[in-house]
Structure formats: C-alpha cells, structure tokens
Amino acid sequence: MTADTSVRFREFKMPDVGEGLTEAEILSWYVKPGDTVTDGQVVCEVETAKAAVELPIPYDGVVHELRFGEGTTVDVGTAIITIDVAPGSGPAEEPAAAEPPAASVPTPTAPAEEAEEKPKGRQPVLVGYGVAESSTKRRPRKQAAPAPEQSAAAAIQAEMNGHGAAPAAPQDRPRPLAKPPVRKLAKDLGIDLATVTPTGPDGIITREDVHAAAAPAPAPAAEAVPAPAPASEAALVTAGARETRVPIKGVRKATAAAMVGSAFTAPHVTEFVTVDVTRTMKLVEELKADKDMAGLRVNPLLLVAKALLVAIRRNPEVNAAWDEAAQEIVLKHYVNLGIAAATPRGLIVPNIKDAQDKTLPELASALGDLVATAREGKTTPAAMQGGTVTITNVGVFGVDTGTPILNPGESAILAVGAIKLQPWVHKGKIKPRQVTTLALSFDHRLVDGELGSKVLADIAAVLEQPKRLITWA
Structure with a gap:
C-alpha cells in the first residue's frame, strides 16, 4: 500500500x-x-x-x-x-488484490517445500470476508506427497492428452465462494459447499444453489412429494425433517442470559389479586371521548400504569435496587417505568423516563411512542437502560395471569391478566362485571411480604375505584 x-x-x-x-x-x-x-x-x-x-x-x-x-x-x-475519501486524487494501491495469482506448475528441479511457497501479501477474497496475510511457507503435509518430477510429468501428460491440468488434491482446491448467510444456510442444512454447483456471478454460490443441492431426488409422478415450506427466514428445513435448529443470538440471546441471571440471583416472590375493574373500563371509554386526550393512545394499560405510579408514591421503598458490591439498598427517587414489548426480534423492555412526573396525557403520549417505536424495531439501547419497575401485559394474549421474572436490576414487575366479563358479587348481588387478575413479583431481598402486599393492594384499589387517582395523588 x-x-x-x-x-x-x-x-x-x-x-x-x-x-x-x-x-x-x-x-x-x-x-x-x-x-x-x-x-x-x-x-x-x-x-x-x-x-x-x-x-x-x-x-x-x-x-x-x-x-x-x-x-x-x-x-x-x-x-x-x-x-x-479522495476518489479523484489519482491511482492508489487497492486494499485488496483485484485478481487471483496465476496457477503455476513446479519445475522438476524445485524442492517440494519451495514449490509450495507463496508470495506474501493480501490475497483476493469475496466481498464480506475481509483479507488475510498469507504466510511465506505452508505447513508441511503429514502425508507423503508425490515427487516433483512425477507431478510435473502428470501435468504435462494431461495437457498433451487435451484434458488440461491434472486435478488438484482436495487440500489444494480453492474455497467455494459464498456469502456468510449462504454458508450458514448450508451448514444448517448439512450441505458441503464443495459439492454445490454455483450459478451466481463469478462462480458465487447462491441460496437457490444450496436449496437445490438440499432438495431430495424427485419422486415418481404417482408419489408426488410436496415442497418443504420454510419455518422462518432464520431456519429452513427440508422435507421429512424432524427437528429445526435456530441459532440463539441477538435480543433473544441477551434476554435468555438476563432472565437466567435474574432468576438465580434475586429471590422472587409473586403475589396475586383478582379485582373488579368495571369502573376503570368505563373511565377508559370516557377518556377516549375527552378532547384533551384526542389523538392519544387510551387503553386499560394506561390506567394500570398510572395506578402503579400512585402505589409507588404511597410505598416508595418498593422502587429500589440491590447493590451487591457495595452491600447497599439504593432507593430511587424517580420511576423509569418499563413496558415489556414483544417484537419480531424478541422481548424487549424499553422504559419511560421519569414517569412519576408525567400527567395522564403525557403518560399516554409516552406509551404510544414507546409501543410504536418497538413495533418498528427502532428502540435504542438507551431506551432500555435504567429501568426501575416494569409492567408486562399478558392479558393481550388472553392469559389470566403468570409469575413474571424480574428485569435485571429492578425490584418489581407487575403482570396484568386478561379483562373478562365474569359473575361478581357487587352490592350484595351477583352481577356480570369486568374482572382481571394482577400478579406482582418482587425481589424479596428488598421487598418483604408486607411491602409487596401493600403495593399490590394499592394498585387493585385504584383500578377498582379510579377516583383514587385524584384522592391519593
């Protein structure tokens, strides 16, 4: 260069x-x-x-x-x-060679090791693999190689017979050209790329080439076999496969590690309460028609979030973290409210910063932005850092309740179950009411049973009588 x-x-x-x-x-x-x-x-x-x-x-x-x-x-x-950065400044040496070195036949008098020497420098590669420095000398082969005279004679004889150069030994064959996703696909399907016939430009193996190599031999007309359907873009299977293996990476890999760490580090306790939320559901409908909430996302989750914030204000000790290294409990005077969101790439938990200071319209706006960003896959790492407590809404899947695992570093997580019309004793009579079940998991090092019960009871009380959003605020 x-x-x-x-x-x-x-x-x-x-x-x-x-x-x-x-x-x-x-x-x-x-x-x-x-x-x-x-x-x-x-x-x-x-x-x-x-x-x-x-x-x-x-x-x-x-x-x-x-x-x-x-x-x-x-x-x-x-x-x-x-x-x-200076494309018009004149010729400059390319970072990688443009063409592969020409093949040569060793002369009869060249020693075996000398015939295998390669010029030191950057070797041409397929885009996407980077470049590597070749050593000046290969490691000697363990198996006996034919004498140079025999190799040269065989090459010359093949040329005279019109068959071109003698076939290279397996270890001398060039690496098949294929991009990383194609190599991964071939590995998943158990296909040796050296056996695949390339159809791409410059001899590059394509995804279609790998699928063609993996396809079973055509069955007789009377026994037509339906073509296999891909399970997903990340994992493709052939006909008759009994298993599909999907690589663990990205968000799913991080989530798995975080959940294992949380489950085996913080002692979890989960408490449940079933509550009549009929008045809350009526308030949701009224808010949807309110001009001050026009254009905002108004749903039961909004009032659940507000109820949790009220409960934390009444019981601030629940909003804390355990500092193992310092052997201290860190009480947070702010609430970064996490909302668990399922995305195509896995579960993420972005949070609303300083949620305790937001009015109901501001909280609704923040929730709408958070959900929209997550669905588009545009959530930034900063949006998922610094959470203090989390809400996970399992009710959208028709699930009644669950035992949620704490987000690492947080003290509590609230699961909201499905809201269903159920028979309920109301004013001494059995009536159909909107009912849901709440589950609160908390770190028992920070939150004892009394504190956890108070928090859950306060959330339920606000959702049963939403006027407490005013009286308790």
Whole structure:
C-alpha cells in the first residue's frame, strides 16, 4: 500500500452502540461499493444484544468495500466498511488484490517445500470476508506427497492428452465462494459447499444453489412429494425433517442470559389479586371521548400504569435496587417505568423516563411512542437502560395471569391478566362485571411480604375505584 493509502482509504469500525456490548450482527446494508456517501449518512442496520440500530458513516467519499455480508456477527472494533475519501486524487494501491495469482506448475528441479511457497501479501477474497496475510511457507503435509518430477510429468501428460491440468488434491482446491448467510444456510442444512454447483456471478454460490443441492431426488409422478415450506427466514428445513435448529443470538440471546441471571440471583416472590375493574373500563371509554386526550393512545394499560405510579408514591421503598458490591439498598427517587414489548426480534423492555412526573396525557403520549417505536424495531439501547419497575401485559394474549421474572436490576414487575366479563358479587348481588387478575413479583431481598402486599393492594384499589387517582395523588 502506498504512502497515501492510509489517508485515502478510511475504515469504519463496528462501534459499541450500547453499554459494554462485544458484538453485533449486520442486518442489512443500505449502500454498495461505488456508492457516494456523506458524513452522517446511515449505511447499515445492525442488531446488538439489546436492539436494532442504524449506523451513520463519519466520512465523505465513495464506498470502496463492504467487509462483511448481511447476517454476519462482527466483534466491536472490527472494520466493517472501507471508504475512499479522495476518489479523484489519482491511482492508489487497492486494499485488496483485484485478481487471483496465476496457477503455476513446479519445475522438476524445485524442492517440494519451495514449490509450495507463496508470495506474501493480501490475497483476493469475496466481498464480506475481509483479507488475510498469507504466510511465506505452508505447513508441511503429514502425508507423503508425490515427487516433483512425477507431478510435473502428470501435468504435462494431461495437457498433451487435451484434458488440461491434472486435478488438484482436495487440500489444494480453492474455497467455494459464498456469502456468510449462504454458508450458514448450508451448514444448517448439512450441505458441503464443495459439492454445490454455483450459478451466481463469478462462480458465487447462491441460496437457490444450496436449496437445490438440499432438495431430495424427485419422486415418481404417482408419489408426488410436496415442497418443504420454510419455518422462518432464520431456519429452513427440508422435507421429512424432524427437528429445526435456530441459532440463539441477538435480543433473544441477551434476554435468555438476563432472565437466567435474574432468576438465580434475586429471590422472587409473586403475589396475586383478582379485582373488579368495571369502573376503570368505563373511565377508559370516557377518556377516549375527552378532547384533551384526542389523538392519544387510551387503553386499560394506561390506567394500570398510572395506578402503579400512585402505589409507588404511597410505598416508595418498593422502587429500589440491590447493590451487591457495595452491600447497599439504593432507593430511587424517580420511576423509569418499563413496558415489556414483544417484537419480531424478541422481548424487549424499553422504559419511560421519569414517569412519576408525567400527567395522564403525557403518560399516554409516552406509551404510544414507546409501543410504536418497538413495533418498528427502532428502540435504542438507551431506551432500555435504567429501568426501575416494569409492567408486562399478558392479558393481550388472553392469559389470566403468570409469575413474571424480574428485569435485571429492578425490584418489581407487575403482570396484568386478561379483562373478562365474569359473575361478581357487587352490592350484595351477583352481577356480570369486568374482572382481571394482577400478579406482582418482587425481589424479596428488598421487598418483604408486607411491602409487596401493600403495593399490590394499592394498585387493585385504584383500578377498582379510579377516583383514587385524584384522592391519593
């Protein structure tokens, strides 16, 4: 590389877009080699263990190389794209060789080891694999190799017979060209890429080539076999498969680790209460028609969130964290209210910062924005940090209740069950009423049974008599 190459070609490295993340998966590229980019332009979307994030490029120039393909997991600090920041400054040595070195036949007098020497330098690779320095000498093979004279003679004889060069030994065959997602697909399907016939440009193996290689032999016309349907984009199966294996990564991997850590670190206690929420449901309908709530997301979850905030104000000790290293209980004077959200990439828990200070319309607006952002897959890592308590609404799935696991670092989580019309004793008579079950899990190191019971009872009392939102506020 010439002296000015280090200035002309700038590498953009995978950043740590969260707190202490070590890797991220490239979901999609928005640019390709040859595209012009400007400082601040988003060039790709990556998925960390916490969220999907779009990455802007900090340079002006032309895309020279994409170092990794879509679907590849890359360590933080690894260069993922190269930008030519001075495309009109004249010729400069390319970061990677444009063509592979020509094959040669060793001369009869060359020693065996010398014939295997390769020039040191950057070797050509498929876009998405980066480059590697080749060593000056291969490790000697363990098995006996044919004498150089025999190899040369065999090559010459094959050329004279019109069959071209003698077939290369298996260990000398070039690596099949395929992008990382295609290699992963082949691995999942148990296909050796060396046996796949490529149909892509420049001999690249495509997803269709792998599926074609994995397809079973055609059955007789009388015994037609239906084509296999993909289980998902992440896991494809062939006909007759009894299992499907899906890689654990991204948000799901982080969630699993967090839940295991929480379950085996904080002693969980869960309490339940069934409550008549008929008046709350009437208030929801009234609020929907209120001009001050026009355009806002008004639903039972909004009033449940407000009820939880009122209960925390009346019982502030529940809003705390356990500091094991310092052996201290940290009482929080703010509430970052987490809302568990199911997304295509897994369960995430973004939170509403300083929810205790928000009016009902402000809380409704924040909830609407949180849900919309989560559904679009645009939740940032910052939005999921610093939570203090969480609400999970299992009722939207028709589930009555559950025993939720604490979000790591938090003291309590409230599960809201389905709201159903049920027979209920009201004013001494059995009447159909809107009823739901609440479940509160809490860290028993921080919250004893009395405190946990008071919090749950206060939430139920507000939902049964929503006027307490005013009298208790």
